[in-house]
Amino acid sequence: MRLFVRVYLPPKPFEERLSEIFSGPDSGGDGGLDEMAHRLFTKEDYVLLDALTSRPTAVSTGRFLTMHKRRRKKLATRCLHHEYQALLDDVHHGLVQNILKNCGEWAFNAFTLENVTGGRALPVLCVHLFHWYGLLEYFKLDVVRVWKLFTLIEEGYHSTNPYHNSIHATDVTQAMHCFLQEEKIRQYVTPLEIMASLIGAVAHDLDHPGVNQHFLISTSNHLAILYQNMSVLENHHWRSAIGCLLESGVAEQLQPYRGELENQIRDLILATDINRQPEFLSRFRKHLNEGSLDLRQAEHRHFILQIALKCADISNPTRPWDISHKWSLKVCDEFFRQGEYERKLNLPVTSICDQQSTSVAKIQVDSTKCDQQSTSVAKTQVGFLKFMVTPLFVEWHRFLGSPLSTHMMAVLEENRRRWEELEKAEQAEETQTELSEADAAEREEEERQEGAATGPVGTGQPTERDFMPSPPKEIRRQSLAVPTLESLGVRRHSVPVNIEQSLPRTIYRCLEHWQNQ
Numbered sequence: 001m002r003l004f005v006r007v008y009l010p011p012k013p014f015e016e017r018l019s020e021i022f023s024g025p026d027s028g029g030d031g032g033l034d035e036m037a038h039r040l041f042t043k044e045d046y047v048l049l050d051a052l053t054s055r056p057t058a059v060s061t062g063r064f065l066t067m068h069k070r071r072r073k074k075l076a077t078r079c080l081h082h083e084y085q086a087l088l089d090d091v092h093h094g095l096v097q098n099i100l101k102n103c104g105e106w107a108f109n110a111f112t113l114e115n116v117t118g119g120r121a122l123p124v125l126c127v128h129l130f131h132w133y134g135l136l137e138y139f140k141l142d143v144v145r146v147w148k149l150f151t152l153i154e155e156g157y158h159s160t161n162p163y164h165n166s167i168h169a170t171d172v173t174q175a176m177h178c179f180l181q182e183e184k185i186r187q188y189v190t191p192l193e194i195m196a197s198l199i200g201a202v203a204h205d206l207d208h209p210g211v212n213q214h215f216l217i218s219t220s221n222h223l224a225i226l227y228q229n230m231s232v233l234e235n236h237h238w239r240s241a242i243g244c245l246l247e248s249g250v251a252e253q254l255q256p257y258r259g260e261l262e263n264q265i266r267d268l269i270l271a272t273d274i275n276r277q278p279e280f281l282s283r284f285r286k287h288l289n290e291g292s293l294d295l296r297q298a299e300h301r302h303f304i305l306q307i308a309l310k311c312a313d314i315s316n317p318t319r320p321w322d323i324s325h326k327w328s329l330k331v332c333d334e335f336f337r338q339g340e341y342e343r344k345l346n347l348p349v350t351s352i353c354d355q356q357s358t359s360v361a362k363i364q365v366d367s368t369k370c371d372q373q374s375t376s377v378a379k380t381q382v383g384f385l386k387f388m389v390t391p392l393f394v395e396w397h398r399f400l401g402s403p404l405s406t407h408m409m410a411v412l413e414e415n416r417r418r419w420e421e422l423e424k425a426e427q428a429e430e431t432q433t434e435l436s437e438a439d440a441a442e443r444e445e446e447e448r449q450e451g452a453a454t455g456p457v458g459t460g461q462p463t464e465r466d467f468m469p470s471p472p473k474e475i476r477r478q479s480l481a482v483p484t485l486e487s488l489g490v491r492r493h494s495v496p497v498n499i500e501q502s503l504p505r506t507i508y509r510c511l512e513h514w515q516n517q
């Protein structure tokens with residue numbers, strides 16, 4: 001069933017509303033209503049529609065289903081909105097042109113492009129690439145519609161997400177562009193595959209709510225119901241992408257290619273479900289071991305483009321340190337926000353999202369298992385780089401064997417070394433803090449005993465201080481056996497909080513796959 005939530009549906013029982021919808025002037029009376037409704041909707045549709053309409057939804061949610069209020073970006077170029085051509089000319093001033101000239105470089109910085117374009121990096125880069133690849137001429141596309149397509153996609157990203165926003169989409173698209181330029185790929189890809197790769201890359205996280213699939217499932221979100229808990233977000237992303245293609249009018253211009261294009265976009269975006277990485281990785285390894293990849297075959301090109309998009313999606317640790325470091329902070333910021341939502345909802349806090357967790361030991365860099373308790377940015381990075389990025393990029397390098405892949409591997413190694421150093425420094429600092437705290441506690445105890453032996457001060461009665469909670473020990477290690485509220489079985493931050501107002505309606509899950517590897 002295709003579902004567009006465009007209308008305001010009042011919070012009446014679903015069956016009643018359905019009757020109203022079908023008993024309009026053209027419904028042909030109410031005799032066949034039930035029959036008609038049952039022909040139109042399956043049992044699952046009923047469940048979904050009921051979930052969707054069981055609460056008052058004050059406003060139309062437009063083409064996106066997360067119903068998350070997005071703060072509109074303050075765009076320097078918004079005033080030119082009516083004149084697309086003027087907008088294109090206007091933002092392409094010297095600085096932008098210079099950056100675009102280097103958009104095939106691995107050191108490309110999406111944040112810089114975002115700044116110099118006044119927040120329009122996504123459409124600016126994509127329209128530029130469509131020109132650059134000759135896609136506008138080849139498919140006889142109207143540039144105004146293409147601009148509209150990328151503006152719709154840009155607006156579909158939540159600017160309030162620290163990580164899953166339109167800058168991430170721009171970054172991944174630029175990485176995909178670099179991969180499309182690799183000799184092994186460039187000589188075989190068709191214009192349709194290039195177009196699908198660029199649209200797939202730029203829309204791969206469209207309408208991402210800033211929380212993971214696990215959260216969506218835990219909160220019985222309507223998207224989880226709709227997609228039966230499987231690749232919930234990715235299914236939503238590709239369908240939203242198709243919506244933008246239709247709404248912009250680009251789909252209409254691509255009529256003869258539409259089926260093929262949409263299939264490719266779907267498969268590319270679905271491949272970015274990081275839970276499916278083991279499946280893709282073993283297929284990729286098998287091909288490489290057997291030397292069976294032949295990019296003259298469409299099916300093999302398709303597979304390699306899926307792998308390319310997967311690599312592009314998690315390529316931030318292979319970027320120069322300044323850029324890479326920034327992405328790491330942003331992604332962890334988003335994880336930690338989810339942790340806060342979970343805490344407020346009284347849900348178990350996903351370990352990687354728990355900024356306040358009292359982790360037991362640091363990540364074992366050499367072990368095969370990620371530490372479930374790791375929560376600091378440095379720790380998640382060491383784990384992520386080691387267990388997710390490296391295995392995929394090792395194979396990607398094996399396939400490409402190019403100066404770019406060699407460079408990416410070197411940068412990845414260097415970034416990993418830096419995170420490991422940071423992690424060690426963090427560990428040393430924590431140990432130092434704990435020792436100081438232990439010293440202070442010891443001194444306090446000595447003073448108390450001295451006071452009890454020598455002076456009249458103590459009355460034997462409890463004082464106000466005795467009831468004051470001890471200051472939070474945010475990053476205390478259990479390895480020093482200091483009891484915490486959690487180790488005593490008292491869960492912190494478990495006050496029931498009504499966070500309906502502050503929570504995005506749709507949500508999801510953090511990287512359990514790689515934690516559990």
Ligand SMILES: Nc1ncnc2c1ncn2[C@@H]1O[C@@H]2COP(=O)(O)O[C@H]2[C@H]1O
Pocket residue numbers: 205272274313314316317327328331380381384511
């Ligand atoms: N630097 C990073 N550190 C930890 N997790 C990351 C990092 N970069 C990407 N990820 C995760 O990898 C996921 C890849 O798919 P998504 O972009 O949907 O969401 C991404 C994040 O959850």
Ligand SMILES: [Zn+2]
Pocket residue numbers: 168172204205313
């Ligand atoms: Zn992504």
